[in-house]
Amino acid sequence: MTEEIIIAGFGGQGVLSMGKILAYSGIMEDKEVSWMPSYGPEMRGGTANVAVIISDERINSPVLHNFDTAIILNQQSMDKFEESVNPGGVLLYDPNGIIHHPTRKDINIYTIEGANEASKLKSSKTFNMIVLGAFLKIKPIVKMENVLKGLKKSLPERHHHLIPMNEEAIKVGFEKIKEVQTV
Amino acid sequence: MSENILTPEEIIKTGELVFKKTKLMTDAELSYCPGCGHGVAHRITMEVIEELGLEEQTIGIAPVGCSVLAYEFMNVDMQEAAHGRAPALATGIKRVYPNKTVFTYQGDGDLAAIGTAETIHACNRGENITIIFINNGIYGMTGGQMAPTTLPGMNSSTSPYGRDVHTMGYPLKITELVAMLPGTSYVTRQAVHKPGLVRKAKKAIKKAFELQMENKGTSFVEIVSNCNSGWKMTPVESNEWLDKNMLDYYPLGDLKG
Amino acid sequence: MEEVKLMKGNEAVAEAAIRAGVDAYFGYPITPQSEVIEYLMAEEPHKRTGMVVLQAESELAAINMVYGAAACGKKAMTSSSSPGFSLKQEGISYIAGAELPCVIVDVVRGGPGLGTIQPSQADYFQVVKGGGHGDYNLIVLAPATVQEMADFIELAFELAFKYRNPAVILSDGVIGQMMEKVVFSPQKERLTDEEVDKLYNSWATTGKKNGRERNIITSLELVPERQEAHNHHLQAKYKKITENEIRFETFNCEDADYLLVAYGSSARICQKTVQLAREKGIKVGLLRPITLWPYPSEAINKLADQVKGILAVEMSAGQMVEDVRLAVNGKVKVEHYGRFGGMVHSPNEVLDALETKIIGG
Ligand SMILES: Cc1ncc(C[n+]2csc(CCOP(=O)(O)OP(=O)(O)O)c2C)c(N)n1
Numbered sequence: 001m002t003e004e005i006i007i008a009g010f011g012g013q014g015v016l017s018m019g020k021i022l023a024y025s026g027i028m029e030d031k032e033v034s035w036m037p038s039y040g041p042e043m044r045g046g047t048a049n050v051a052v053i054i055s056d057e058r059i060n061s062p063v064l065h066n067f068d069t070a071i072i073l074n075q076q077s078m079d080k081f082e083e084s085v086n087p088g089g090v091l092l093y094d095p096n097g098i099i100h101h102p103t104r105k106d107i108n109i110y111t112i113e114g115a116n117e118a119s120k121l122k123s124s125k126t127f128n129m130i131v132l133g134a135f136l137k138i139k140p141i142v143k144m145e146n147v148l149k150g151l152k153k154s155l156p157e158r159h160h161h162l163i164p165m166n167e168e169a170i171k172v173g174f175e176k177i178k179e180v181q182t183v
Numbered sequence: 184m185s186e187n188i189l190t191p192e193e194i195i196k197t198g199e200l201v202f203k204k205t206k207l208m209t210d211a212e213l214s215y216c217p218g219c220g221h222g223v224a225h226r227i228t229m230e231v232i233e234e235l236g237l238e239e240q241t242i243g244i245a246p247v248g249c250s251v252l253a254y255e256f257m258n259v260d261m262q263e264a265a266h267g268r269a270p271a272l273a274t275g276i277k278r279v280y281p282n283k284t285v286f287t288y289q290g291d292g293d294l295a296a297i298g299t300a301e302t303i304h305a306c307n308r309g310e311n312i313t314i315i316f317i318n319n320g321i322y323g324m325t326g327g328q329m330a331p332t333t334l335p336g337m338n339s340s341t342s343p344y345g346r347d348v349h350t351m352g353y354p355l356k357i358t359e360l361v362a363m364l365p366g367t368s369y370v371t372r373q374a375v376h377k378p379g380l381v382r383k384a385k386k387a388i389k390k391a392f393e394l395q396m397e398n399k400g401t402s403f404v405e406i407v408s409n410c411n412s413g414w415k416m417t418p419v420e421s422n423e424w425l426d427k428n429m430l431d432y433y434p435l436g437d438l439k440g
Numbered sequence: 441m442e443e444v445k446l447m448k449g450n451e452a453v454a455e456a457a458i459r460a461g462v463d464a465y466f467g468y469p470i471t472p473q474s475e476v477i478e479y480l481m482a483e484e485p486h487k488r489t490g491m492v493v494l495q496a497e498s499e500l501a502a503i504n505m506v507y508g509a510a511a512c513g514k515k516a517m518t519s520s521s522s523p524g525f526s527l528k529q530e531g532i533s534y535i536a537g538a539e540l541p542c543v544i545v546d547v548v549r550g551g552p553g554l555g556t557i558q559p560s561q562a563d564y565f566q567v568v569k570g571g572g573h574g575d576y577n578l579i580v581l582a583p584a585t586v587q588e589m590a591d592f593i594e595l596a597f598e599l600a601f602k603y604r605n606p607a608v609i610l611s612d613g614v615i616g617q618m619m620e621k622v623v624f625s626p627q628k629e630r631l632t633d634e635e636v637d638k639l640y641n642s643w644a645t646t647g648k649k650n651g652r653e654r655n656i657i658t659s660l661e662l663v664p665e666r667q668e669a670h671n672h673h674l675q676a677k678y679k680k681i682t683e684n685e686i687r688f689e690t691f692n693c694e695d696a697d698y699l700l701v702a703y704g705s706s707a708r709i710c711q712k713t714v715q716l717a718r719e720k721g722i723k724v725g726l727l728r729p730i731t732l733w734p735y736p737s738e739a740i741n742k743l744a745d746q747v748k749g750i751l752a753v754e755m756s757a758g759q760m761v762e763d764v765r766l767a768v769n770g771k772v773k774v775e776h777y778g779r780f781g782g783m784v785h786s787p788n789e790v791l792d793a794l795e796t797k798i799i800g801g
């Protein structure tokens with residue numbers, strides 16, 4: 001199994017930390033992982049993205065232009081990454097703020113109302129966990145118990161009291177994901 | 184409340200010009216974080232150059248720091264220097280064009296760490312240039328590391344437990360240092376986080392350029408500024424923090440001239 | 441068994457330095473390697489091992505602080521990225537001339553000039569060929585994984601002290617910024633002052649005690665005959681390093697019709713290219729130099745007898761390719777491919793280049 005994922009959105013949406021939790025979850029399952037971020041001032045309010053690879057084998061290239069899954073959280077990222085999804089791959093996005101919806105016919109498309117669901121949970125911080133939950137519903141590449149372990153690993157001790165809320169958010173994502181098209 | 188808001192038509196009708204962007208600022212969108220002092224400092228510098236009619240003879244030098252892209256915003260001839268070397272470039276320009284107006288615009292890391300030697304020696308030679316020095320106590324561009332001007336106890340990503348003066352040294356009062364040099368004509372410390380202070384700072388910058396044109400030696404204007412991103416504060420918090428903490432160590436006013 | 445950690449390459453460099461018993465780190469912030477000094481400052485290694493960490497006022501100052509500490513027989517290091525490495529060149533030439541062991545990490549970004557902060561491999565010339573003045577060589581190690589970022593710290597110091605020669609870890613923004621699994625070696629004790637005295641008594645300036653002659657660290661020799669002799673001594677040392685320290689790795693070369701040569705992150709990308717090519721039925725192999733100086737010329741020359749063409753892949757306009765051509769010496773066609781100026785090529789782009797420049801060309 002090798003899963004190559006791009007997560008892309010605005011800086012501040014928790015894109016990088018979602019990738020980190022996924023990578024940590026992979027480690028908990030003894031898988032190979034890599035996490036390659038965009039970096040630099042472009043992150044200041046601008047776009048942020050991270051390529052995460054989780055695999056049973058040694059990972060060769062951490063830099064990719066094509067992905068099995070694209071998790072897209074703003075319009076710029078949609079413009080940039082829709083084309084990079086492998087045929088038959090998955091595009092998961094939050095429709096909030098998206099004007100030009102994906103048009104490809106050869107990929108599986110899902111939506112998750114991450115921002116709306118987060119505001120229902122009264123915590124914008126849960127946004128990325130909701131999206132992560134949605135992703136895990138379609139691609140259960142890591143076990144839930146390991147995601148929680150990964151979450152624990154990636155959060156500093158003083159934030160561990162937030163874990164139950166994040167667990168809740170993952171479940172919301174699991175339930176609220178919507179299928180747009182499958183191929 | 185709502186009846187106080189003027190419609191665009193009403194604003195135009197009044198015919199009273201309240202504010203006009205200087206033509207010496209380009210229309211490029213500023214790359215600074217919302218709330219950052221760099222924008223105001225740019226604007227008043229360029230207003231002065233316009234008001235003094237120096238537009239066609241001015242050459243500015245951008246540093247390495249958040250204002251590395253100053254050349255995108257300042258609508259005069261500009262050069263971009265290597266980190267810390269702006270005063271050396273300025274010297275080169277001024278020596279071959281003594282009648283041109285030359286200024287550098289530098290942050291504290293650029294001017295007071297890696298470029299200390301260039302700063303001190305340009306001032307010591309009394310180069311007829313104007314140095315605008317933005318002191319925000321941190322390295323903004325690279326993500327908030329300690330600067331030579333970081334206050335004692337202040338947190339940064341390379342002083343995560345606060346600046347310990349015993350191992351990291353004291354905040355460098357480079358403005359006081361250059362004031363001691365016979366080559367400087369005018370040395371002043373200003374700020375731009377309140378409207379009144381902006382007006383004062385602009386007057387100081389004007390004086391600095393006037394003295395340059397009179398060949399009086401180096402004129403040096405420090406502007407104590409904020410870095411809300413690097414300090415990890417909201418813009419308002421950062422201005423309050425500046426007012427409360429920075430000005431004791433870096434008191435405002437003229438040091439010389 | 442040590443715990444598996446998820447870390448950035450830059451952080452791994454910092455943690456490995458503490459574990460390797462390094463005595464001092466001197467640096468100046470620059471993207472994309474500032475995490476090295478940020479990690480060290482947060483970790484407070486003076487509490488863990490007594491290691492000194494100092495933010496210098498410039499790269500110029502940092503490399504000269506390294507000179508001073510290394511000249512006392514201490515394990516000293518610095519790190520930077522391209523513009524900062526350029527600034528260090530003067531100091532590096534002096535350190536090479538004075539034969540001081542130390543380690544310098546370069547996390548390369550796009551140039552020339554201020555360039556961009558995105559990944560690049562365009563520092564090959566200035567690191568491998570010596571950007572400073574005089575005839576000297578640096579031992580250059582090119583990690584391709586976060587694990588190697590960590591492992592090469594210890595290796596670099598070992599080689600540096602073995603030969604009294606500066607060693608460089610030549611990395612880039614990809615390896616510096618990415619996170620991967622890493623396992624660290626157990627903490628090594630720093631040498632005590634007494635141990636340093638004993639081990640490096642013959643050259644280190646630690647105070648003229650116990651009746652020994654004074655030690656002088658210098659790169660100056662005004663009498664040209666003696667300077668020439670010093671240079672002969674350096675060249676003999678470089679020859680010995682070349683004979684003993686070449687390191688490289690090969691992938692799928694046994695039956696290869698075509699060869700890719702790439703180091704660092706480009707070698708990672710090329711591994712995927714090899715896989716993609718083989719899925720298409722093209723037999724491609726990869727040689728990955730681990731030491732860029734000394735360079736695995738002989739191994740490449742041997743493979744040139746077997747393959748029909750070689751593509752040197754690097755994120756530059758073509759620097760290492762010169763060493764490949766020298767090694768191949770005209771036996772087969774050698775071409776260069778690479779995105780540059782901060783752009784990173786994809787495995788597919790490399791495959792396209794192989795097909796058009798080597799197989800079809
Ligand atoms: C030789 C060199 N070293 C380091 C850097 C990285 N660098 C870019 S800006 C900067 C510091 C900027 O801080 P400051 O001058 O205070 O300006 P600010 O960003 O706060 O406005 C550093 C260290 C560089 N570009 N070149």
Ligand code: SF4
Pocket residue numbers: 214215216218219220221249319323324409410411412413
């Ligand atoms: S990082 Fe700081 S200095 Fe730079 S633009 Fe933002 S607020 Fe201004």
